[in-house]
Amino acid sequence: MTHTLPSAEVLDGYFGPAVEVTLAGMRAGDGGPFGATLVNSEGEIVVALGNTVLRETDISGHAEMVAVREACKKLNTLDLSDCVMYATCEPCPMCVAVMMWAGIKTCYYASTHVDAGDNGFSDMHLRNYLDGSDTSTLDMVHLGEGREDCASIWTEFQALNAQN
Numbered sequence: 001m002t003h004t005l006p007s008a009e010v011l012d013g014y015f016g017p018a019v020e021v022t023l024a025g026m027r028a029g030d031g032g033p034f035g036a037t038l039v040n041s042e043g044e045i046v047v048a049l050g051n052t053v054l055r056e057t058d059i060s061g062h063a064e065m066v067a068v069r070e071a072c073k074k075l076n077t078l079d080l081s082d083c084v085m086y087a088t089c090e091p092c093p094m095c096v097a098v099m100m101w102a103g104i105k106t107c108y109y110a111s112t113h114v115d116a117g118d119n120g121f122s123d124m125h126l127r128n129y130l131d132g133s134d135t136s137t138l139d140m141v142h143l144g145e146g147r148e149d150c151a152s153i154w155t156e157f158q159a160l161n162a163q164n
């Protein structure tokens with residue numbers, strides 16, 4: 001897919017706030033060197049924030065993840081398909097996933113996952129797991145039978161859905 005890149009001025013306007021808030025967050029000990037800005041279809045900034053992993057003791061507090069969470073709350077929607085993400089660094093697979101769950105179609109990023117790895121933030125265990133080259137990091141064990149209580153959730157879900 002090819003994209004016409006936003007103008008340098010537009011990119012400055014979106015990356016600038018993410019960089020600023022990330023630097024402030026790093027200095028305050030809030031989290032790592034990652035920031036993100038989420039912009040709506042009008043070109044307005046919905047949120048611009050940095051990594052909150054340390055401040056919130058939240059392993060999932062990556063900037064893009066928190067941006068999606070906060071934007072969904074702020075806009076009271078689970079659908080951010082009209083929003084564009086601007087990330088200071090290439091999002092990890094978790095954040096790629098949450099952007100996709102929210103329907104985001106475009107993400108511009110500056111630094112790469114290699115840059116992150118060079119600075120002690122490698123996400124290669126995730127990338128290798130997902131591409132199947134190294135699945136030793138997590139045992140995912142499917143219980144084929146014996147969990148009727150879990151299966152009953154589907155029954156209840158369908159019953160509830162049928163009423164609506």
Ligand SMILES: [Zn+2]
Pocket residue numbers: 062063064065091092093094095096
């Ligand atoms: Zn991430």
